[in-house]
Amino acid sequence: MSYVDEVLAKVKEKNASEPEFLQAVEEVLDSLRPVIEANEEEYKKQALLERLCEPERQIKFRVPWVDDNGQVQVNTGYRVQFNSAIGPYKGGIRLHPSVYIGIIKFLGFEQIFKNSLTGLAIGGGKGGSDFDPKGKSDMEIMRFCQSFMTELFRHIGADTDVPAGDIGTGGREIGYMFGQYKRLRNSFEGVLTGKGLAFGGSLARTEATGYGLLYLTREMLKTNGIDIAGKTICVSGAGNVAIYAIQKAQQLGAKVVTCSDSTGWIYDKEGIDVALLKEIKEVKRARLDAYAAARPSAEYHDKKAEGSNVWDIKCDIALPCATQNELGIDDAKTLVANGVTAVAEGANMPTTLEATEYFQKNGVLFAPGKAANAGGVATSALEMSQNSERLSWSFEEVDQKLEQIMVNIFRNLDAAAKKYGFEGNYVVGANIAGFEKVAEAMLAEGIV
Numbered sequence: 346m347s348y349v350d351e352v353l354a355k356v357k358e359k360n361a362s363e364p365e366f367l368q369a370v371e372e373v374l375d376s377l378r379p380v381i382e383a384n385e386e387e388y389k390k391q392a393l394l395e396r397l398c399e400p401e402r403q404i405k406f407r408v409p410w411v412d413d414n415g416q417v418q419v420n421t422g423y424r425v426q427f428n429s430a431i432g433p434y435k436g437g438i439r440l441h442p443s444v445y446i447g448i449i450k451f452l453g454f455e456q457i458f459k460n461s462l463t464g465l466a467i468g469g470g471k472g473g474s475d476f477d478p479k480g481k482s483d484m485e486i487m488r489f490c491q492s493f494m495t496e497l498f499r500h501i502g503a504d505t506d507v508p509a510g511d512i513g514t515g516g517r518e519i520g521y522m523f524g525q526y527k528r529l530r531n532s533f534e535g536v537l538t539g540k541g542l543a544f545g546g547s548l549a550r551t552e553a554t555g556y557g558l559l560y561l562t563r564e565m566l567k568t569n570g571i572d573i574a575g576k577t578i579c580v581s582g583a584g585n586v587a588i589y590a591i592q593k594a595q596q597l598g599a600k601v602v603t604c605s606d607s608t609g610w611i612y613d614k615e616g617i618d619v620a621l622l623k624e625i626k627e628v629k630r631a632r633l634d635a636y637a638a639a640r641p642s643a644e645y646h647d648k649k650a651e652g653s654n655v656w657d658i659k660c661d662i663a664l665p666c667a668t669q670n671e672l673g674i675d676d677a678k679t680l681v682a683n684g685v686t687a688v689a690e691g692a693n694m695p696t697t698l699e700a701t702e703y704f705q706k707n708g709v710l711f712a713p714g715k716a717a718n719a720g721g722v723a724t725s726a727l728e729m730s731q732n733s734e735r736l737s738w739s740f741e742e743v744d745q746k747l748e749q750i751m752v753n754i755f756r757n758l759d760a761a762a763k764k765y766g767f768e769g770n771y772v773v774g775a776n777i778a779g780f781e782k783v784a785e786a787m788l789a790e791g792i793v
């Protein structure tokens with residue numbers, strides 16, 4: 346049995362009840378075969394892959410808070426500090442009822458390679474809670490965030506572990522968490538990213554993941570002789586990543602005709618009105634049916650009632666920007682039958698392994714999330730730099746750096762894929778390019 350298969354079997358046995366984590370590990374280790382085989386004896390002796398798949402530290406804690414009726418509620422908080430070989434742990438905090446340790450571990454594992462791909466000094470981590478922010482008042486959100494931070498603060502720090510946003514955690518939640526950290530530590534430091542501009546946040550961090558996704562997609566298309574201008578795009582999600590992906594796609598001359606939330610989706614044949622979408626999602630925190638009600642060119646579809654989703658609409662480019670495993674094999678078949686040219690993942694692991702392979706077999710350009718959505722964490726690292734020097738850069742300066750980082754990521758993964766004989770396979774390219782630096786650092790730092 347090869348070393349990769351040996352480790353995969355061990356990881357499966359040890360984490361049998363965490364399917365999302367196993368899915369992420371399987372994809373990465375499978376792609377690393379050519380690199381591992383070239384160094385098999387040394388890596389095996391050093392148990393490099395076993396160490397890579399075992400978090401350095403996992404923290405699980407009680408988060409009690411009081412709701413507006415005076416009732417005590419209890420949630421579970423998590424922080425997985427996965428790998429610090431190349432920098433302090435870095436990664437978002439997800440607030441969603443589906444959160445359990447397997448979700449946080451899959452996200453933390455992906456983050457190791459994503460952060461390495463950015464070329465910046467950040468290790469991999471992720472956190473979250475099964476708290477559901479939907480329908481909660483501002484004060485309930487604040488009390489939850491304060492309680493969450495009352496435990497988390499002892500485990501994080503500007504040079505140790507720097508959390509940020511993810512599903513359910515945006516500017517409001519980061520503000521409350523930062524306030525509580527500062528109060529408990531009596532220290533004003535860059536311990537979280539995605540902060541408000543008045544207290545150390547970076548310009549362009551809000552836009553960064555969506556903008557970065559489009560910069561990388563444009564580079565991938567350009568490398569393959571395709572112009573993004575004039576293309577029709579389907580986006581899923583209607584949160585932070587989706588909104589700014591739609592905005593940048595339109596700035597680059599493409600037409601985005603869909604978006605979605607967890608209950609329904611919009612088809613707008615005239616192209617999504619971003620200002621309206623932002624008003625509904627960022628200001629009113631309402632559902633997407635409000636978009637269709639305000640826009641005659643848009644149709645609203647109820648997901649459950651119709652059993653349909655955005656991937657049923659014909660497009661040239663598909664950008665899944667909602668959540669894991671939202672694009673399965675049936676969706677992939679529909680997209681390919683409708684002539685899709687490229688798929689780039691704005692969310693983390695939105696495409697199932699089967700659907701990814703189907704795209705690749707059918708000649709669809711496929712950019713994996715750990716490369717395509719790395720613009721968010723890259724700009725978080727730029728926020729950390731600004732906090733360290735106690736200066737803030739202009740929007741244009743941050744945006745230019747982001748664009749350059751995304752172009753470099755694509756070039757690096759394209760080169761890595763070619764070097765190992767997998768030209769055009771950007772999944773293999775991203776995993777290898779992300780792994781190489783982490784592996785080198787882990788070996789150099791000894792058995793820790």
Ligand code: NDP
Nearest residue numbers: 512513554582583584585586606607667668692693718721
């Ligand atoms: P938001 O909370 O801002 O938005 C999430 C969107 O996805 C919402 O429209 C939400 O709908 C929908 N969604 C969430 N969970 C589900 C679900 N289980 N089923 C169907 N739809 C769902 O999160 P972000 O935009 O920040 O994150 C989206 C994805 O991008 C995630 O995978 C995240 O990990 C990834 N990502 C985020 C980065 C960032 O900087 N924010 C950086 C890199 C990746 P509803 O409102 O109805 O819940």
Ligand code: 2IT
Nearest residue numbers: 436437509511721722725
């Ligand atoms: O998945 C991700 O990369 C994020 N949610 C952003 C993490 C960060 O630290 O900015």
